[in-house]
Amino acid sequence: MNIAIVGLGVIGGSLAKAFTKYTDHFVMGINRTEETAVQALKDGAIHKIASKEDLKDADIVFMCTYPHHIARYVEENGEYFKKGCIVTDVCGIKTEICNILPDICRRFGLEFIGSHPMAGKEQFTYTASEAELFKGASYIIVPCGASETSVETIKNIAMQLGFGMTCVTTAEEHDRMIAFTSQIPHVLACSYVLSPCCPKHVGFSAGSYRDVSRVANINETLWTDLFLSNRKPLITELNVLIDNLTLMRNAIDENDPDKLRELLKASRLIKEGLGEGV
Amino acid sequence: MNIAIVGLGVIGGSLAKAFTKYTDHFVMGINRTEETAVQALKDGAIHKIASKEDLKDADIVFMCTYPHHIARYVEENGEYFKKGCIVTDVCGIKTEICNILPDICRRFGLEFIGSHPMAGKEQFTYTASEAELFKGASYIIVPCGASETSVETIKNIAMQLGFGMTCVTTAEEHDRMIAFTSQIPHVLACSYVLSPCCPKHVGFSAGSYRDVSRVANINETLWTDLFLSNRKPLITELNVLIDNLTLMRNAIDENDPDKLRELLKASRLIKEGLGEGV
Numbered sequence: 001m002n003i004a005i006v007g008l009g010v011i012g013g014s015l016a017k018a019f020t021k022y023t024d025h026f027v028m029g030i031n032r033t034e035e036t037a038v039q040a041l042k043d044g045a046i047h048k049i050a051s052k053e054d055l056k057d058a059d060i061v062f063m064c065t066y067p068h069h070i071a072r073y074v075e076e077n078g079e080y081f082k083k084g085c086i087v088t089d090v091c092g093i094k095t096e097i098c099n100i101l102p103d104i105c106r107r108f109g110l111e112f113i114g115s116h117p118m119a120g121k122e123q124f125t126y127t128a129s130e131a132e133l134f135k136g137a138s139y140i141i142v143p144c145g146a147s148e149t150s151v152e153t154i155k156n157i158a159m160q161l162g163f164g165m166t167c168v169t170t171a172e173e174h175d176r177m178i179a180f181t182s183q184i185p186h187v188l189a190c191s192y193v194l195s196p197c198c199p200k201h202v203g204f205s206a207g208s209y210r211d212v213s214r215v216a217n218i219n220e221t222l223w224t225d226l227f228l229s230n231r232k233p234l235i236t237e238l239n240v241l242i243d244n245l246t247l248m249r250n251a252i253d254e255n256d257p258d259k260l261r262e263l264l265k266a267s268r269l270i271k272e273g274l275g276e277g278v
Numbered sequence: 279m280n281i282a283i284v285g286l287g288v289i290g291g292s293l294a295k296a297f298t299k300y301t302d303h304f305v306m307g308i309n310r311t312e313e314t315a316v317q318a319l320k321d322g323a324i325h326k327i328a329s330k331e332d333l334k335d336a337d338i339v340f341m342c343t344y345p346h347h348i349a350r351y352v353e354e355n356g357e358y359f360k361k362g363c364i365v366t367d368v369c370g371i372k373t374e375i376c377n378i379l380p381d382i383c384r385r386f387g388l389e390f391i392g393s394h395p396m397a398g399k400e401q402f403t404y405t406a407s408e409a410e411l412f413k414g415a416s417y418i419i420v421p422c423g424a425s426e427t428s429v430e431t432i433k434n435i436a437m438q439l440g441f442g443m444t445c446v447t448t449a450e451e452h453d454r455m456i457a458f459t460s461q462i463p464h465v466l467a468c469s470y471v472l473s474p475c476c477p478k479h480v481g482f483s484a485g486s487y488r489d490v491s492r493v494a495n496i497n498e499t500l501w502t503d504l505f506l507s508n509r510k511p512l513i514t515e516l517n518v519l520i521d522n523l524t525l526m527r528n529a530i531d532e533n534d535p536d537k538l539r540e541l542l543k544a545s546r547l548i549k550e551g552l553g554e555g556v
Contacts, residue, residue, distance in 0.1 A: 118484060138481045167481030177482040180475035185486035188466065190545035191522035195515060197458035198548055203416045203445030204455040206396060208463035211489040217549040220542035224535050231530055237473060238527045242520060244469035249516045252509055257502050264498035267468035270476055271495040 004050060004058035006030045006073065008040050010121050011090045012064030013129025016045040018161040021131040025157075028054055036126045045129070055080040060157070062115075063089045067229075071100050078108030086150050088115040092178065093230045094142050098171035102144045111150050114142030114171060116178075117163070122219050136164035142171050172233075179233040184241060186223060187234075189216035282328060282336035284308045284351065286318050288399050289368045290342030291407025294323040296439040299409040303435075306332055314404045323407070333358040338435070340393075341367045345507075349378050356386030364428050366393045370456065371508045372420050376449035380422045389428050392420030392449060394456075395441070400497050414442035420449050450511075457511040462519060464501060465512075467494035 003019055005012045008031040019027045029046035031037040037049045048054070055061065061081065063070045070089055074081075081087070087110050091097050098114045105112040119137040121128050139158035143151050155166045169177070192198070193216040201209055227234055244263075251260040271277070281297055283290045286309040297305045307324035309315040315327045326332070333339065339359060341348045348367055352359075359365065365388050369375050376392045383390040397415040399406050417436035421429050433444045447455070470476070471494040479487055505512055522541075529538040549555070 118482070137484070140481065165481060169481075174482070177475055177478065180473055181479050181483035181487040184470070184473075185490045187523065187526050188470070188490060190542050191519060191526055192462070192466075193545050193548045194522045194541075195458055195462075195518045197455055197515065199551065200455065201459050201552075203418065203443060204396070204452075205459035206415070208493060209459040211492055212463045212466060213549065213554070214489055215486060216545045217555055218542050218546050220539045220546060223542055224539045227530050227538060228533060228535060231533065235527065235531050237475065238523065238530070240473045241469060242523055242527065244472045245465065245516065245520055245523075248465050248469055249513065249520065252505050252516070253513050255506060255509065257506060260505060261498045261502045263472075264468050264496050264501055267471050267494045268496050268498055270471045271491065274477065274479075276491070277495055 001059040002026045002028065002057050004028045004030060004055055004061045005046070006061060006063050007032075007065035008036050008045075008126045008129075009064060010124050010126070010128045010133075011117065011119075012062065013040060013045060013126040014119075014131065014133040015062055015064065015090075015117070015161065016040060017043070017129055017131035018134060020044055020047065022162060023157075023160045028058065030055075031126075040126065052077050052080045056082050058082060058085055060086045060088065060153070063087065067091045067093075067097060070097065071104060074101065074104050074108070074110075078104065078110065081108060081110050083109040084111065086111050086113055086146070086153065088113045088154060090115055090117055092116055092120070092226065094171040094174045096229070098142050098144050111146045112144050113146045113150060113154055114144055114174075115154065116140040116142075116174065117158075122222065132162070135162045139163040139166045140174060141166060141168045142174060143168060144171075175230055176233040176236065179230055179237040183227060183230060183234050184237050186215050186218060187227070187238065188241075189213055190218060192216065279337040280304045280306065280335050282306045282308060282333055282339045283324070284339060284341050285310075285343035285347075286314050286323075286404050286407075287342060288402050288404070288406045288411075289395065289397075290340065291318060291323060291404040292397075292409065292411040293340055293342065293368075293395070293439065294318060295321070295407055295409035296412060298322055298325065300440060301435075301438045306336065308333075309404075318404065330355050330358045334360050336360060336363055338364045338366065338431070341365065345369045345371075345375060348375065349382060352379065352382050352386070352388075356382065356388065359386060359388050361387040362389065364389050364391055364424070364431065366391045366432060368393055368395055370394055370398070370504065372449040372452045374507070376420050376422050389424045390422050391424045391428060391432055392422055392452075393432065394418040394420075394452065395436075400500070410440070413440045417441040417444045418452060419444060419446045420452060421446060422449075453508055454511040454514065457508055457515040461505060461508060461512050462515050464493050464496060465505070465516065466519075467491055468496060470494065 028048045028050035101112045306326045306328035379390045
């Protein structure tokens with residue numbers, strides 16, 4: 001197949017490198033800064049620097065630019081895309097993009113599928129990209145009404161690129177799950193280290209402190225954007241967490257061993273049910 | 279020196295094994311169940327099974343029984359101890375024991391020092407003990423008014439046994455720090471996995487989920503006791519955490535990027551100040 005990758009940052013660049021390293025697909029790269037595209041060609045990450053006119057040859061277009069640029073790009077260049085091709089993205093939050101892109105694509109006879117390759121780095125540029133970025137990671141797919149055949153095509157490509165698993169879901173479920181699995185641990189780590197005890201922890205701490213506080217070394221600009229772009233699901237999950245913490249707090253405050261033991265047992269059973277034993 | 283270890287469970291047994299493996303001190307063991315003491319002698323973990331009459335030969339007595347047995351044991355057998363010897367314990371919570379033991383010991387002409395060897399296992403019996411349990415761990419000392427010489431003696435012994443560092447503090451500071459570094463991460467892990475999202479996390483999660491949820495596979499009976507035995511400091515820390523989480527939650531809810539960025543930046547600066555960069 002012919003693959004077009006629009007935006008050769010850390011994710012687009014890594015996809016390009018994985019495509020050329022692990023598959024036989026033909027890879028075209030489009031990048032606003034020409035210099036980066038030239039470097040990618042020199043690295044063998046892409047087979048061709050493409051213009052928008054070349055989009056007519058692409059069977060799949062990966063939109064890897066900033067989320068708010070994607071809709072505008074497809075609006076403005078949709079006529080150049082091959083009719084019936086698959087357009088997908090790599091955004092970490094899906095509700096907004098999956099509300100807008102399917103309609104735009106349909107107007108041009110294209111098929112949109114939401115993608116979230118669950119890997120990343122805190123550096124965003126092409127220089128940080130690597131073919132192995134996705135090794136063993138999960139590739140999440142939001143079909144947005146696309147045909148089963150197209151969803152299968154994306155699934156197969158994910159496995160070819162080195163992902164460990166694919167996972168099909170809705171945009172709403174995706175965003176709530178990401179709030180739980182990724183955003184809550186970051187809010188938590190940052191809230192935890194704000195305790196006046198934190199600067200004095202050396203000598204008193206071991207693995208538990210290290211694990212909870214690890215991601216508090218945060219890029220505050222990036223994560224402010226990420227949190228605010230997923231406000232509703234994140235607030236839902238934060239409320240759930242604060243409520244459960246408060247239940248535990250009250251059982252301790254009321255010196256109620258039975259209630260506390262019940263709560264802790266419920267937690268243990270959930271972990272055991274997931275096969276996540278000690 | 280002559281060392282007596284009263285209570286050959288996982289901590290007492292490991293201390294005995296570390297003493298006989300790494301030092302030249304003479305180690306006597308006292309255990310309620312004779313069978314365990316015999317096994318320890320056979321293993322070379324102790325040099326002698328001691329009776330209370332042998333306590334007169336001990337320069338340091340490590341009380342490694344259940345916390346609530348320690349005071350009674352010293353009350354009942356204090357007359358057998360060598361005058362001027364050091365009595366210490368291994369309890370993970372220090373306020374209560376450090377309030378009671380110094381007076382009891384003083385009555386018999388003994389010197390009490392609180393100890394918390396920061397290592398452990400979820401199994402409590404002698405069979406789980408090992409000489410390497412303390413490798414690199416922190417040994418916390420609460421002097422309780424003991425002489426500097428005696429505190430130095432305990433410090434030196436900790437380093438001989440393989441601990442990585444010693445740390446001298448007060449009982450109150452100790453208990454607050456333990457609430458922060460160890461107990462809060464456990465309450466947090468258990469509260470976190472109670473979210474309805476948790477059982478569905480596979481495919482959406484990576485390192486952050488794993489780190490925060492790890493210790494939710496909890497022994498609920500043990501941790502109920504641990505939490506309730508440190509109620510006040512733990513409630514203080516839980517309130518601090520819930521307050522900070524609520525600050526973050528409100529900044530997100532109010533869609534206030536400046537406030538949110540400030541909070542996250544404060545967290546990053548704390549981690550950076552500790553040299554705990556990415």
